[in-house]
Amino acid sequence: MKIGELSRLTGASTRSIRHYEKKKILPAVRLGNDYREFDESAVERIRIIQLYLGLGLTVEQIENILRGENSGPEEYEFCEEMLELYRQKADRIQEQIRDLQTVKVRLDRQIKAMLDKKRARERAALSEGAEQTAPV
Structure with missing residues (x-):
């Protein structure tokens, strides 16, 4: 191509x-x-x-x-600097994964709270509508 x-x-x-x-x-x-x-x-x-x-x-x-x-392996030149760099990058990636997992947990909690509020409003609206249409 x-x-x-x-x-x-x-x-x-x-x-x-x-x-x-x-x-x-x-x-x-x-x-x-x-x-x-x-x-x-x-x-x-x-x-x-x-x-x-x-x-x-x-x-x-x-x-x-x-x-x-x-x-x-016989051609690859072992380099202590590169090894340390790769370890640092791997550690940083692991740290980012932990940070993202924390953010996801918080977002999941927010989503649940928002859905709970939405359901509560819908139930309130339904019961309010039922009271208004009930014969007196």
Whole structure:
């Protein structure tokens, strides 16, 4: 697929896609007319890149992660700094999950309270309507 279609499918700008290719985290085949051709795996690759970017990683950090995923243990250079960075990111994500769970509990309570009030108003309106239509 061409870069425009890949952009449309993923929401990534063509500029970003070119940047990912330049950084060698998104493989592309160059056609005779110098157009880039991407295979179906590029869609998933960009979604992974977008996920990592959303977690606050830089393109360079993503490059290191993806390079590590695609190489054997003998080729992957162990880096204490990267290990610490990944641990910090994982801890931050866990913290965000806890924060979001707290927010969800509060929202669920608010929803329940609002529904309870709505039902109470509906019951009051029904009983008021029944009193007005009852023969005297």
